[in-house]
Amino acid sequence: MNDAPVRLGDAAEVAAACSGDALVLWGAQAMGPGVRAWALGEAVAVACPDLNRRDRLTVYGEPGAVSALVERAWAEVGPSYRVTGTRALVEEVVARTPRMRMRVLGSFEWMDTPAGALSADLPGHADPGPGRVGWLDAAEEEQVSALLARAAPSAWAVPGVAGVRRWAGVRDDDGRLVAVAADAWSCPPVGFLAGVGVAPASRGRGYGERVCRFVLGELAAVHERVALMVDTGNHAAIALYERLGLRGRPLAAAAPDGA
Known part of the structure; x- marks a missing residue:
């Protein structure tokens, strides 16, 4: 060495x-x-x-x-x-x-998979499912913020944050935005999914899976791998991402005391 x-x-x-x-x-x-x-x-x-x-x-x-x-x-x-x-x-x-004088600040999970492996399972926006899914316009980001405030107030990706590139959303049959996810902090080798949120009253109907499938499929088309981070205790989300083909490993972050 x-x-x-x-x-x-x-x-x-x-x-x-x-x-x-x-x-x-x-x-x-x-x-x-x-x-x-x-x-x-x-x-x-x-x-x-x-x-x-x-x-x-x-x-x-x-x-x-x-x-x-x-x-x-x-x-x-x-x-x-x-x-x-x-x-x-x-x-x-x-x-x-x-x-x-470092301390461990917290632990979470990194999940990723090669884009080619994911693309075989995720046809993106062509995949049938509940609700209408697609990329949202900038004018719709106020609705994204309102949904995340109710559904995922601790989300790290929210409209206006540096590195958050674009938002996808699912609307129900009445046109209401019921699920969102972002393309955020992506780079050529790795497309990154973040900011997933589903309206509380609309959970359990497949909307979250629908928007994640769409974003992951879109990312897989242009990046070598797709990835995300998720809280270790969010077992439902981890199970969904595993079902979509991602595999995880535990991460941690550390900083000096007082930092």
């Missing part, structure tokens, strides 16, 4: 260093503005500002090398960048570097 971290210059170098890991590729956001990346041996850390409403330091590899990369990254970009990676890795980095 090299003695010191090295800077990675572009998205291809990041992909090679992390063996094409989908989480790291998403965290790198194609090495867009403000993104920095480092490698040490077979470990990688990528600092991306304002990704999924946080400055994120996505990590991958052997815990000792990752710890060194975290120190190097924080020296350059500051400790506002939350360490994000597989749960076991983040917990090990926190445990073995007490001088960094």
Whole structure:
């Protein structure tokens, strides 16, 4: 292993260093503005500002090398960048570097699948199902905000947030918006689904599955993989995403005490 971290210059170098890991590729956001990346041996850390409403330091590899990369990254970009990676890795980095005074902030699930595998099961907007589904106009985003305020008030993707590109919705037979989901924080290698919400009075009728099928199918048509994050305790959502073909792994985030 090299003695010191090295800077990675572009998205291809990041992909090679992390063996094409989908989480790291998403965290790198194609090495867009403000993104920095480092490698040490077979470990990688990528600092991306304002990704999924946080400055994120996505990590991958052997815990000792990752710890060194975290120190190097924080020296350059500051400790506002939350360490994000597989749960076991983040917990090990926190445990073995007490001088960094880190704490685990929470755990959640990353779910993804190759676009080709998903496309076979998701014909997108052609898939029959309840309600009329499609991309919404900007003028309809006020309705999206109102629905999410009732259905998913803790959603990270909401209209107006940086990185949220577009919204899809399902309307019932009376024209009411009953389910929404967003294409948010996507990058060429990874299309990302977020902001899923179903009106409380309309749950259990297949609307949520309908809008997720549509967005995932649309993302699969233009990205190499599709992915999302979901709370560990949201068992109903996890079961739905597994039924749609995604597979998960537990993640965690960590930051210095007081950050």
